[in-house]
Amino acid sequence: MDIILAFLLVVFVLLFIARSFSRSFRFVKFIVLNCILGLLLLISTNLIGTFFGFTLGVNVITILIAGFCGIPGIAFLVIFKLFL
Template identity: 35%
Template sequence: MEPIFIIGIILGLVILLFLSGSAAKPLKWIGITAVKFVAGALLLVCVNMFGGSLGIHVPINLVTTAISGILGIPGIAALVVIKQFII
């Protein structure tokens, strides 16, 4: 088989996938997760700003952002407790 034929088949399948709407559901979940990660990062920034005078600092990276974004306020509380008492 020629490469142009294989590329044409793959391109046709991708177009069929987009036209059928099957790709909308995974994209929705990716968008929701991205919004939660951004909200978690903003909450961590607030904790670091207001907790700076109390000596509370939680590093902002992918793991802490994911924990705070998915778990919310309890996740941030857990991160602060882990940072203060364990690490």
């Protein structure tokens, strides 16, 4: 009986750990996809902005801002660059 309870406890703990990793993996995937989309938005902004003599620096900080915030993040970067 003790062996069965120990086995069930181990299975429960492994399922809990697996579920925790799957949630964190989804979060990491979400962040990576948003950062890729932010990079694409930055590149698009730079391509369109070159016609007007306006460019944004593409670096880790700007990619993360654009990735986390999306279009409002790009708008913030543009406004920040205009006033700086």
